[in-house]
Amino acid sequence: MAQPASRTREVCALLADGSTVRLREACPDDRERVLRLYEEMSADNLRRRFFAVSRRSGEQAANRLCAPPRPGHRTLVALQGDQLIGVAEYEAVDEPASAEIALAVADDFHHRGVGTLLLEHLVHMARANGVEVFTADVLADNHLIQKVFADLGLRVTRQYDGTTVRGTIRLAPDERYLSAVDLRGRSADIASMQPLLRPHSIAVIGAGTRPGSVGRAILHNLREAHFAGRLHAVNPHAHAVLRIPAYPSVTDLPQPPDLAVLAVPAAVVPETAARCGRAGVGALVVVTSGLDAGQSAELSAACRHWGMRLVGPNCLGIANTEEPVRMNATFAVTRPLPGTAGVAVQSGGVGIALLDGLSRLGIGVSSFVSLGDKRDVSSNDLLQWWECDGRTELALLHLESFGNPRAFSRTARRVARRMPLLTVDAGRSDAGRRAAASHTAAAATPTMTRQALFAQAGITATRTLGELLDCAAMLHSQPLPAGERVAVVSNAGGAGVLAADACADAGLTVPELPSDLSDELRALLPAGAGAENPVDTTPAVSVRALSGCVDRIARSCAVDAVLVALVPTALTSAVGAELVTALTTPAPGGPVRPPVVAVLLDQADRVRLLAGGEGRAVPSYGEPQSAARALRHTVERGRWLARPPGSIVEPAGVDSPGARALVEAFLGRVPGGGWLDARDTHRLFACYDLPCPRQAYAVTEQETVEAAARLASPGRAVVLKAEGPALLHESERGGVLLDLHGEQQIRAAHRELTARLGTAMTGVLVQPMAARGTELLAGVVQDEVFGSLVLFGLGGTASEVLADHAARLAPLTDTDIHELLTAPRCAPLLFGYRGSPPVDVHGLEDLLARLSRMADDLPELADAECNPVIAGPDGITVVDSRVRLLPRCGGDPYLRRLP
Missing domain, CATH: 3.40.50.261 (Succinyl-CoA synthetase domains)
Structure with missing residues (x-):
C-alpha cells in the first residue's frame, strides 16, 4: 500500500537560486497537487509537455503518476513549502535496462534548476534499479528541456524525426558528470x-x-x-x-x-x-x-x-x-x-x-x-x-x-x-575501535x-591548537619552501644545536653548506664564527653582518628555508628589527627568497608576526620545535601541490553484476551478515580478477590427495589450510601445513589437522605452494563514517606486531595508489633493497586498484583481507584471504541533498 504524502520519506536539496526544495516519490495523495501543476501551465508549456494543448492530458498524467507503485515505474515530485513545483518519472517499457522519462516544472519555477535536480535524483534511483539508459521524445522547439538534458553531464545523443527529437541518455556517471554536479551544487550552496x-x-x-x-x-x-x-x-x-x-x-x-x-x-x-x-x-x-x-x-x-x-x-x-x-x-x-x-x-x-x-x-x-x-x-x-x-x-x-x-x-x-x-x-584515541577478528580491521x-x-x-x-596557529602564521607570511633543506643561523652555538635538532626531529634536513658559500660567510662574520650548518655568528655579530649573512644564505639556492635562532643579548632587539626589515625587502630582479623564520628564545608569546618592509612579515617563535614543525607542514603542503591530482583507476575485466549477485545471495541466506567461506571468497575475488592461486576444497583424506594431484605440477609442493566457521585465522590454531610433497605427506597432514582441530574443521583448502617473496597485506575496511578504507603494508604473522601500514579512502586515484605503495616503512623492500630485485610493482598497483573498485561497488563489504600477499619479481599472489559482509545500503555520496 502506498504511504500517505505526509509519511513518504523526503530528501531536501538546493535549487540554483539557493532556495530549498523537498524531493520524494509520488503517492496517491499527491494527485490533486499534480493536477493543479498541469492546470496552471500555460498553453505553450502544455503543448511542449503533451504535444497538444489538452487539459485532459494533465488529468490522465496525474492519475498515472500518482497511482500505486508498479514494476518498472517511478515518479518523483518536488515541493517548496506546500506547493508542488515539479514532477519527473521513468517507466521501463521494452526492456528493464531502458526507460522512458517525462518531466514537468511549474511555470513560475523555470530556470531555477528544478528539472535538473529531479533528473539527478531520478538517475540515481534508476541506476539502483538496473536502468542503464533513459529515452525521451520531445518537440524540436522545446529548447529548454533539450538544454536540461545536455547540461546534465551525461552522454546524450539525439535523433531528429520531423518535429520531434528522440534523446537517449546513458546513465554512466563519470568524472564529467560528477564535475557538472559539483558545479551546480557549489553555485546553489553559495x-x-x-x-x-x-x-x-x-x-x-x-x-x-x-x-x-x-x-x-x-x-x-x-x-x-x-x-x-x-x-x-x-x-x-x-x-x-x-x-x-x-x-x-x-x-x-x-x-x-x-x-x-x-x-x-x-x-x-x-x-x-x-x-x-x-x-x-x-x-x-x-x-x-x-x-x-x-x-x-x-x-x-x-x-x-x-x-x-x-x-x-x-x-x-x-x-x-x-x-x-x-x-x-x-x-x-x-x-x-x-x-x-x-x-x-x-x-x-x-x-x-x-x-x-x-x-x-x-x-x-x-x-x-x-x-x-x-x-x-x-x-x-x-x-x-x-x-x-x-x-x-x-x-x-x-x-x-x-x-x-x-x-x-x-x-x-x-x-x-x-x-x-x-x-x-x-x-586520536584508538579505544574501542580495534577489531580482533581481522588483522586488516585491527590496523x-x-x-x-x-x-x-x-x-x-x-x-x-x-x-594542537597552538601548532595550528604556528602553521597559520607561517603560511600567511612566507612562501612555500621548495624542499626540506634548512639553514640554521644563530648567535649562540647551543641555540643553533637545539634548532638543528628540532629540524631533524621534524623530518627536515640541515645539510652542510657549499664551501664557497661558507667562505663568503666567514668574510662577513666576526673572527671565531662557524660557517658550516648550523652557522654560529657568535654573540659579537653586528646587525649588518647578521643581516648580510642571512641574506646571502637566502639567495644562495643551497637551502630551501632559513631558521634564525637568537638568544637574548644587548643587540637582540636591534638585530631583530633590522633583520626583519632586510629579509622582507625583495631584491629587484633577484631570485625568489626561500621562507625565513625566527626563533627568539626570550619571546614570551608562542608565535607572533614581526612586521617588516612593504607590509611583509616574518614569523617568530618562542622555541625552535614550534618553528621546525611549522616549516615541516609547509614542506608537505608544497609537495602535495606539486603532485598530480590523479584520476580514478578503472581496472579491466571486472564483473560487478556477478559480484553483486554473490553478495545478495549470501545475505539472502545469512540476513545478519558474516564471513564468507573460502569458496565464496574465491568466487568474489574472481569477479575482480584478483591474483589468487588455484585451489580446491576437500573433505575427506582421499579427496584431499586427489585435489593435490590435480593442482600441483610435478615436483611442486602444496599447502593444506583447515576450513571451518571457527577457524578464521587458521595459522593461530595450527591450521596451515606448508610444503607438502607426495601422497604420503598429504595423507599425514590431513590426519594431523583432523586430530588437532576435531569438529572445528569441516574441510581443507588445497593450494599449490606459492613462490617465495615479500609478505605484504592489502585489504579493505568499511568505516561507519568515512566509508571504504584501502590498507597496504607489511603482512604475514608480524602484521599486527610491527603495524607498518598505510591507508587511503576509496575510490583510489593513481596518485593514491603510488602513495600507498611508498608510505609504509617496508617500501624499500618493494623497489630493490641491498641488491635484491624489485618486486612486480605494477602487479601491486593493479591489486590495489581492484580492491578499491570492489570496495566502491559493494557497500556491504565490511572487511576484506589479503594476508599474506606474496610479492616477487615475477608476479603477485594473494595466498590467503577472508571477506566479511554486512547488510548495508549504499548511498551516492555525490547526490545533491542536504543533511
Whole structure:
C-alpha cells in the first residue's frame, strides 16, 4: 500500500537560486497537487509537455503518476513549502535496462534548476534499479528541456524525426558528470549562504534586557561592529533593548529579516523556528544549547520545510568582517579582527581561542562560523563559500565529526589548491575501535582513517591548537619552501644545536653548506664564527653582518628555508628589527627568497608576526620545535601541490553484476551478515580478477590427495589450510601445513589437522605452494563514517606486531595508489633493497586498484583481507584471504541533498 504524502520519506536539496526544495516519490495523495501543476501551465508549456494543448492530458498524467507503485515505474515530485513545483518519472517499457522519462516544472519555477535536480535524483534511483539508459521524445522547439538534458553531464545523443527529437541518455556517471554536479551544487550552496553570511537585516530573537544574557550580548556585538544592515530585537516584554527597537514577535517586524539569531529557551526553539519560516526569514543561527533529540528534529524539519539554512544549535554564533557587512553575531568577548582567515569550528571554546590567536597575530578573520551541533550548515558549505568570497586566503577547521567525508574530500581537494586548509587532528584515541577478528580491521585506527582523508585532500593536520596557529602564521607570511633543506643561523652555538635538532626531529634536513658559500660567510662574520650548518655568528655579530649573512644564505639556492635562532643579548632587539626589515625587502630582479623564520628564545608569546618592509612579515617563535614543525607542514603542503591530482583507476575485466549477485545471495541466506567461506571468497575475488592461486576444497583424506594431484605440477609442493566457521585465522590454531610433497605427506597432514582441530574443521583448502617473496597485506575496511578504507603494508604473522601500514579512502586515484605503495616503512623492500630485485610493482598497483573498485561497488563489504600477499619479481599472489559482509545500503555520496 502506498504511504500517505505526509509519511513518504523526503530528501531536501538546493535549487540554483539557493532556495530549498523537498524531493520524494509520488503517492496517491499527491494527485490533486499534480493536477493543479498541469492546470496552471500555460498553453505553450502544455503543448511542449503533451504535444497538444489538452487539459485532459494533465488529468490522465496525474492519475498515472500518482497511482500505486508498479514494476518498472517511478515518479518523483518536488515541493517548496506546500506547493508542488515539479514532477519527473521513468517507466521501463521494452526492456528493464531502458526507460522512458517525462518531466514537468511549474511555470513560475523555470530556470531555477528544478528539472535538473529531479533528473539527478531520478538517475540515481534508476541506476539502483538496473536502468542503464533513459529515452525521451520531445518537440524540436522545446529548447529548454533539450538544454536540461545536455547540461546534465551525461552522454546524450539525439535523433531528429520531423518535429520531434528522440534523446537517449546513458546513465554512466563519470568524472564529467560528477564535475557538472559539483558545479551546480557549489553555485546553489553559495546562493543559499547569502542570507546567512551577507544579510541585509538581522533580528535577534531572545535579546534580553538583563545584562549578561546571551541574546543581549549578541545584539551588543552586532551594534558595536556597526552592522551595515537593519538590526532588530525581538522581546515581547520590552519596547527597546540597548536602544534598539524591540518587537513582540518576528511576525511583527516591519519586514522579514534575512537572518534571525535565536537565543531562546530550548523548549520554544522549534516553534520559534517555524514562526520565522512562516514570516519569510532566510536563515537561522541557533545559539541555544540543551535541545533534546525531538526538539532538534523539529528544528531541522521547520528549516527544511520553509527553506531556511541553519547554523547550530548549541553554537557561539557567526561573523563576517567584510566592510559592506560588518557582522559580529557571536557572544564572544573579543571582536574578530578583519582579515583573510576563514574559521569553522564545532566547539565554541576552540572558536574563541582561534579568534583571539588570529587577532593577536594580525592575520584576522574573513568569516567565522561556530557550527555547534551541525544540523545543517557544515564545513563543506563553508569551504565552497571561502573559495568564492574573494577575501579568504587561509581556512582553519576544527571538526569533531564529518557528515559526508567523501563529498568533503572532493571539495577540500579542489579548495586546497587555491588556499591552505588547516585542521586539528582531534580525538586520536584508538579505544574501542580495534577489531580482533581481522588483522586488516585491527590496523584501521581512527587516526589512520582521518589522516588518510587529510593526506588525500591536501589538508594540513596539526596535533594542537597552538601548532595550528604556528602553521597559520607561517603560511600567511612566507612562501612555500621548495624542499626540506634548512639553514640554521644563530648567535649562540647551543641555540643553533637545539634548532638543528628540532629540524631533524621534524623530518627536515640541515645539510652542510657549499664551501664557497661558507667562505663568503666567514668574510662577513666576526673572527671565531662557524660557517658550516648550523652557522654560529657568535654573540659579537653586528646587525649588518647578521643581516648580510642571512641574506646571502637566502639567495644562495643551497637551502630551501632559513631558521634564525637568537638568544637574548644587548643587540637582540636591534638585530631583530633590522633583520626583519632586510629579509622582507625583495631584491629587484633577484631570485625568489626561500621562507625565513625566527626563533627568539626570550619571546614570551608562542608565535607572533614581526612586521617588516612593504607590509611583509616574518614569523617568530618562542622555541625552535614550534618553528621546525611549522616549516615541516609547509614542506608537505608544497609537495602535495606539486603532485598530480590523479584520476580514478578503472581496472579491466571486472564483473560487478556477478559480484553483486554473490553478495545478495549470501545475505539472502545469512540476513545478519558474516564471513564468507573460502569458496565464496574465491568466487568474489574472481569477479575482480584478483591474483589468487588455484585451489580446491576437500573433505575427506582421499579427496584431499586427489585435489593435490590435480593442482600441483610435478615436483611442486602444496599447502593444506583447515576450513571451518571457527577457524578464521587458521595459522593461530595450527591450521596451515606448508610444503607438502607426495601422497604420503598429504595423507599425514590431513590426519594431523583432523586430530588437532576435531569438529572445528569441516574441510581443507588445497593450494599449490606459492613462490617465495615479500609478505605484504592489502585489504579493505568499511568505516561507519568515512566509508571504504584501502590498507597496504607489511603482512604475514608480524602484521599486527610491527603495524607498518598505510591507508587511503576509496575510490583510489593513481596518485593514491603510488602513495600507498611508498608510505609504509617496508617500501624499500618493494623497489630493490641491498641488491635484491624489485618486486612486480605494477602487479601491486593493479591489486590495489581492484580492491578499491570492489570496495566502491559493494557497500556491504565490511572487511576484506589479503594476508599474506606474496610479492616477487615475477608476479603477485594473494595466498590467503577472508571477506566479511554486512547488510548495508549504499548511498551516492555525490547526490545533491542536504543533511
